[in-house]
Amino acid sequence: MTDQSINSYRDLRVWQDAMTLAESCYRSTRQFPRDEQFGLTSQIRRAGGSVPANIAEGHGRENTGNFVQHLRISQGSLKELETHLLLAERVGILPVLDLQPILVQCESLGKMLRALIRSLQDKAAK
Numbered sequence: 745m746t747d748q749s750i751n752s753y754r755d756l757r758v759w760q761d762a763m764t765l766a767e768s769c770y771r772s773t774r775q776f777p778r779d780e781q782f783g784l785t786s787q788i789r790r791a792g793g794s795v796p797a798n799i800a801e802g803h804g805r806e807n808t809g810n811f812v813q814h815l816r817i818s819q820g821s822l823k824e825l826e827t828h829l830l831l832a833e834r835v836g837i838l839p840v841l842d843l844q845p846i847l848v849q850c851e852s853l854g855k856m857l858r859a860l861i862r863s864l865q866d867k868a869a870k
């Protein structure tokens with residue numbers, strides 16, 4: 745969002761994209777075998793939901809240091825998610841054609857998180 749004030753975490757583009765990623769995770773795991781319900785299905789959904797949740801929680805703390813810390817936690821959840829997705833593809837329950845668009849979303853979101861962290865750190869250093 746450019747030239748618009750941020751009144752809520754919901755106004756943050758990084759949170760919006762993280763929610764879209766979480767939605768993609770839920771949709772992609774619908775096709776998983778039933779016996780994975782408490783395995784990779786659950787892990788992917790939890791990690792996917794954790795990314796926007798930590799962005800929201802950090803923003804709600806109204807403290808730059810806490811926000812940056814929660815953005816880093818989101819980065820960790822994003823890497824966890826990528827790992828679970830790659831494992832699902834390796835064991836044959838997530839087709840590579842379904843995996844690739846989600847990995848592209850992960851990469852884009854990771855760049856956004858890094859840029860936001862750097863921006864917040866730069867502002868705090870001034």
